[in-house]
Amino acid sequence: MSSKQTAEPAALLRQHGLQVTAQRLAVMKVVSAHPHATAEGVAEDVRAEIGSISRQGVYDALGTLADNGLVRRIQPAGSPARFEGRTGDNHHHLICRDCGAVVDVDCAVGAAPCLTPSDDAGYNIDEAEVIYWGYCPTCTANREARTDN
């Protein structure tokens, strides 16, 4: 019990030299409980958690956590930014063009092969972000129904 739980939120913050505040703890909790939430969604859930938080507080906490790798920010076209707690495991996302649903997928080819493009143009690459676009089962069914017409 006295051992360091790496998942202990307060300890994680301290490990990164960050102060421990109710806002940050609540944001961390919400993000891991509801992956792929938007900033707005996080704000709502945080308010349910600790009563209130300012918009700026949410952006600030999410930004700080993202800068320190405690949270990952993804920004699909046509949708506000979304946040999730899974970091550092090289997983990617599958997004529905119709309803915007986001699902996690592990990297297609294994560990981190995506980190080796055919020509890096001299860039110093540190991440490969992959988004698979398509239609989720529900929306696929809707579209087929329409086509069969």
Add this chain to the structure above:
Amino acid sequence: MSSKQTAEPAALLRQHGLQVTAQRLAVMKVVSAHPHATAEGVAEDVRAEIGSISRQGVYDALGTLADNGLVRRIQPAGSPARFEGRTGDNHHHLICRDCGAVVDVDCAVGAAPCLTPSDDAGYNIDEAEVIYWGYCPTCTANREARTDN
């Protein structure tokens, strides 16, 4: 000379059942001349080309062209949408976290392997978008200079 050039902009528009207008022609020209331009940048260049265009005209033209596959829209996090003329060749992008510079790269593993995630969750996938994040040569140098301090 009289043969159909598939790259003939006006013909391309007609092939897709679209009217040929000065605005669309100018937008197409600008997008292929300046890949990765933002909507704002396209608007400026189009004005230099044909005198004037409304903001809505630019968005409308870009949207219509994108819907018809004549232009590709990419939307990197932390940056407005960008547009390019290269379509259908499964190439990806390399973006600098500092200066936002965008560079094309061919698909890392070949044709379209990205279209086969390890688990498609029942989704009907039609595109895989890959963004490599890192630092361009110039910004890498700047950062190292700062670190060597």
Add this chain to the structure above:
DNA sequence: CGCGCATCCTTGACAAAGTCAATTATTTGA
């Protein structure tokens, strides 16, 4: 060549997402 209809463009108001800057509050080490 000119008419009419469909399509397109312009205009101006509006909305969403996020940022900036100044002030106030909280955390935390001494």
Add this chain to the structure above:
DNA sequence: TCAAATAATTGACTTTGTCAAGGATGCGCG
């Protein structure tokens, strides 16, 4: 407990993009 450093709140502002109504243009047809 105190003071300095760090965070949070507040409210105005910016950027990027959309909506809706009306005028202008492209283009098939006679």
